Structure formats: C-alpha cells, structure tokens
Amino acid sequence: MSSMRTPLKNVRHLGSAKSGAEHFWLQRVTAVANLFLVIFLLWLVFSLAGADYISVKRTLSSPLVAVPLALLMISMVTHMRLGMQVVIEDYIHGEGCKIALLLLNTFSAILVGATGIFAVLKLSFGA
C-alpha cells in the first residue's frame, strides 16, 4: 500500500535543534582528556605547593610539564565552555540576555585559555 505521507514528515538538515551530537561528543572527548590531564595537574600543584620560585619555574618550563599543561588549558576551557553553555541555556530564558551570556561565556573561555597558554609558553621560552 502506498503511503500518503509527504517527505515533509522528515526533519530536514539538523531540524529546530540546529545542531547534532557534536556538543555531547566534544564534552565526552574533552572529559576523557581532562580525566588524565587533571590527575597530572593535581600531581603537579601538590608537588609544587610551597616550593620556591626558581624550582617552580624550572619545573613549569620542562617540556614534560609544559606540553600537558598547555593541552590541559585547551581541553579544560573547551569543556567548561560547553558546560556553562548548557547551564545558561537551562536557566536564562530571555533571548537577548541568553545570547549575551553565551557570547560572554565563549569569549571568557577563550580569554582564560589563551592567557594560560601564554603563561606556559612564556615560562618555557621567555627570559
């Protein structure tokens, strides 16, 4: 029996959600990265707590520390931007306010990440 349904019953492209599973998946990918990098961070800060400036600088400028630290910055700010985005979308209902906060969230996550990476690079390459 031939169907009387038209192709309009199907969602076209990504539908009203405007996106697919990228958000969910990127949150998981960065979570896996963070799991390892945060354990590394805890080891790092707990071993450096109370240390003098010279040894802190020497440790942070070692490639074995600087590279994971820079990677952590990327993974962490990506993860926290996605998380805060959901919180904003859940609780802020005014469209204008929501868009403003989502922009602020994106910009501040990038600012924090870029500042952190700048500090790590300066420790390795700076005077």
Added chain:
Amino acid sequence: MAEAGLERKGAIARPTSPHLQVYRPLINMVMSIMHRITGAALYFGTIVLVWWLIGAASGPEYFDYVNSWLGSPLGLVVLFGFTWALIHHLLGGIRHFIWDTGRGFDLDTVNLLSWLTIVGSVVITVALWAWALLSRGII
C-alpha cells in the same frame, strides 16, 4: 498573528514540571545537582589556576604576591574547595562514563555510584591535603 506574538513573549501559561523543592532529596539527585554546581565553580577555579601560572610567568615578585593570596587562610579555603570540586567533578564524570555505556542504571548501582562519588571525593581530597601538609611538616 496576535496569538503568535503572545506565545513568543511567553504570555500563554504552559504546564510546568514541579520544581526541585517538591522532591525528597535522593543521593543520585543531589550528586547530579552537585556535579553541575562543582562544574560551574571550576569555571572560576580555572581562572585561579591561570592567575597562578601568570604569576609564575611574571617573575618572583608577582609570584610571591599571588602566593601571598593563595597562602592566606581565605586562599587555603578556596584552594581546598577547588581541590574537592575538581575531584568530585572528576569522579562524577567517571560515573557518567559508566552510564554512557548503558550500564549501571539499576537503582542499587545508581545509589552505589552516587555514594562512591561523594565519599570518594571527600576521602581523596582530605588524603591529598593531609599528605601535602604532613610531608612539609606543617601539621
């Protein structure tokens, strides 16, 4: 058209779900809420971490200034809370990884994983701080 305008402004009363305070708190619900709160708090914890890195990158004087804040009683409370939030969110994340595989959704497992998150996060945080303070002879 007028109706569409009203709807857009949210003037039509739509049925809403009961709010949080209606429910008796259950451990999985409390852990879910705490996962979100710790996540939001870690947003600001990351700023503290970056501040410390900037301090280290800026030279001994500014590094000492940053450390004088972080080493103050208030700073230590913030850092302790930061440690706990990080570990709590990390353990909660592992719980979510287990659930992402489709396993662990029976009530006993849900409750066990939730209790492990809170108990584990407190035990690990206290153990880390105790080790850090004891090994430096502070306590």
